[in-house]
Amino acid sequence: MFRSRVELKTPEQLRHMDAAGSILCEALDATVAAAAPGVTTGELNDVFSEFIARRGAKPNFLNYHGFPACICTSVNEEVVHGIPGGRVLEQGDVLKIDGGCIIAGWHSDSARTVILGSSADGTADPADERLSEITKGALWAGIAAFAEAKHIGEVGEAIEEHITSQKGPALGILEDYVGHGIGSAMHMAPDVFNYSTGMKGTKIKPGMAVAIEPMLVRGGIDTKVLDDDWTVVTTDGSRSSQWEHSVCRHEDGVWVLTAPDGGAAELAAHGITPAPPA
Structure with a gap:
């Protein structure tokens, strides 16, 4: 359960979060680069964990409520919280890599979608590429809203508006899993919804940091948890995408900590120029 009080960070604390975010960004770069047909999701976990260890960071996913790995690797109809292991990646897979790390007690959290192959050579489904691009665009629409919003509910409104404005087949916005505050813990208040709730939500103040993470599906939005008590899948087997960044607001503006x-x-x-914490 998330804490009910929103944690406001000092500029120094945000700089620690920025350091954690920078390491996480590079670790995800290395992990994404290693993702290829024939590679196991467990091998990707090793790449990530070894990278952050070399940089002096600690994983925040490992042993979190018993989670047994440093990253989540969710493939195709697996939406989130997939456990790395012996699964061998295949051409055309839609892989979501979600990870985080800690520096000086301060957390980072970020996720990316990787499609193995491309529509140009016929090794990837164009509909999957569209799914990922719209999800990523929705993330940045949400971040842009957070940069100027007065209340956190405006983030979800911007995300939903971006998604529903797209031409072509409609995509589903998952409602069971949302973004969250982040700082001295990985999951904190406030909840950051990926759709309009009709409520203003928490007032945004300098020192606030959140993880914005839209998750979209090509089919229905109903999900279930597999027998491992972690992996979330779409009940209709439709493929999904997740993109996530940790972002902060401070006196001088907005800064994406994991970019x-x-x-x-x-x-x-979006006409916005970010500024690092002073």
């Missing part, structure tokens, strides 16, 4: 440039490249399209 290499603080989000500058992506936020430019």
Whole structure:
């Protein structure tokens, strides 16, 4: 259960979170680079865990409520919380890699979708690529809203608006799993919904940090948890995508803690220039 009180960080504490976010970004870069047909999800976990260990960071997923790995690897109809192991990746798979780490007691959390292959050579489904691109676009729409919003509910409104404005087949927005506050713990208040709830939600103040993570599916939004008590799958077997960043607001603006440039490249399209914590 998330804490009910929103934690407001000092600039120094946000700098620790930025350090954790930078290491996480590089660790995910290395893990994504290692993802290929014939590689097991367990091998990807090893790449990630060895990388952050070399950088002096600790994993925050490992042993979290008993979770047995440093990252979640969710494939195809697996939405989130997939446990790395002996599963061998195949051409055309839609892989979600979700990870986090800790520096000086401060947390980071980020996720990416990786499609093995491409539609250009026929090794990936164009509908899967569209799913991932729209999910990623929804993430940045949410981050852009967070940069200027007065209340956290505006983030979900922006995410939903981005998704529903897309041409082509409608995508489902998962409602069972949402974003969250982050800081001295991985999951904190406030909840960050990926759709409009009709409520303003928590007032956004300097020092707030959140993990924004839209999850979309090509089919129905109903999910179930497998017998391992962790892996969440769509009940209709439809494929899913997840993209996530940890983001902070401070006196001078917004900063994407888990992006290499603080989000500058992506936020430019929204007319926003991020600024690092002072």
